[in-house]
Amino acid sequence: MFKKGSKFMDDLARMAGGTAGLFNSFRKEIQEDVKERVDMMVDRLDLVPRQDLEKLEKRVAKLEEKTGVAKKPAATKAAPKKTTTKKKTATKKTTAKKSTAKK
Secondary structure: OOOOOOHHHHHHHHHHHHHHHHHHHHHHHHHHHHHHHHHHHHHHHOOOOHHHHHHHHHHHHHHHHHHOOOOOOOOOOOOOOOOOOOOOOOOOOOOOOOOOOOO
């Protein structure tokens, strides 16, 4: 059907390579945009980077050792309280309104 070294096949291969390169550049742009937006959200929420938190934890551990303060055990989650649901019966209060008209 196609001859070896056909111009059509070469063009098709070039086109496919160009398309792959185009999608790769789109992917990079999208990744950069998403990273930038996430960084902006982190700044707005005033979150602490994990590295800073780990450094602080190490520093606190060293200070606790130095001062002889016993490290408190990590807080455990309390079991959820059991709640009972009571069916509320709706009672209608009817009030008779008297209307008096003065003329």
